[in-house]
Amino acid sequence: MQGIRFGEKHSFDDWNLYLVEKTISLPSLKKNTIDIPGADGVLDLTEIFGEINYDNRQGSFEFVYVKSIKNFFNILSEITNYCHGKNMKIVLDSDKSFYYIGRVEVDQGKTDKSTGTIVINIDVNPYKYEINDSTEEWMWDSFNFNNGIIRNYKNIEVKGRKVIIIPGRRKKVIPIFTSSEAMQIYYNGQYYELYPGKSQIIDILLSEGKNIITIIGTGIVSIEYRGGSL
Numbered sequence: 001m002q003g004i005r006f007g008e009k010h011s012f013d014d015w016n017l018y019l020v021e022k023t024i025s026l027p028s029l030k031k032n033t034i035d036i037p038g039a040d041g042v043l044d045l046t047e048i049f050g051e052i053n054y055d056n057r058q059g060s061f062e063f064v065y066v067k068s069i070k071n072f073f074n075i076l077s078e079i080t081n082y083c084h085g086k087n088m089k090i091v092l093d094s095d096k097s098f099y100y101i102g103r104v105e106v107d108q109g110k111t112d113k114s115t116g117t118i119v120i121n122i123d124v125n126p127y128k129y130e131i132n133d134s135t136e137e138w139m140w141d142s143f144n145f146n147n148g149i150i151r152n153y154k155n156i157e158v159k160g161r162k163v164i165i166i167p168g169r170r171k172k173v174i175p176i177f178t179s180s181e182a183m184q185i186y187y188n189g190q191y192y193e194l195y196p197g198k199s200q201i202i203d204i205l206l207s208e209g210k211n212i213i214t215i216i217g218t219g220i221v222s223i224e225y226r227g228g229s230l
Contacts, residue, residue, distance in 0.1 A: 005091040006083045017063035027054035027126030054126035065116040072113045098128040127171045127228035134225045153223035158215045166211040171228025173206050183217030
């Protein structure tokens with residue numbers, strides 16, 4: 001049965017809630033404009049720092065409890081104790097390749113025992129994130145063949161030079177490198193030192209499209225990347 005996963009709990013499998021309606025807004029653009037007296041239009045500084053920023057998304061899920069109405073307040077209490085006011089991952093069965101992250105709230109005003117209705121609202125980050133990062137074991141049951149990207153950047157053996165192509169999503173991401181030895185990275189015309197252990201290089205910012213990273217040296221390297229999409 002289609003539903004929503006809040007943290008480790010599934011709305012239907014764990015709580016017997018039938019999903020009636022779901023809405024998740026697109027994130028609003030954070031505009032930055034200045035009105036210049038005596039001039040037409042406005043000065044648009046929205047992308048002055050090189051990236052568009054967004055407000056959180058708002059979402060609402062309406063469920064109907066399909067078991068005995070006598071148990072309604074017990075299940076409502078269980079749900080409220082589990083998720084009300086908490087920050088957690090939210091996964092839609094209709095979009096299993098991604099998760100949202102944010103605050104969950106049971107809407108008391110719209111919850112009604114007479115109809116068995118329970119409404120849960122969410123206030124989440126503007127981006128939805130890939131279920132797996134590039135170093136985690138791949139889960140085929142959540143893979144979307146329309147927009148999914150198979151990533152496996154774990155324990156890459158480098159002997160001399162190794163070219164790695166990372167398809168980036170909309171959100172810009174600084175990847176995490178884990179290296180067994182000191183090596184070098186070549187990216188966008190610049191060389192960077194890669195030290196043993198886990199590290200991030202702030203100038204290596206992976207953007208939407210094809211990102212080409214060249215590792216130079218000898219050793220084992222993993223690149224942790226998790227794509228974010230609107």
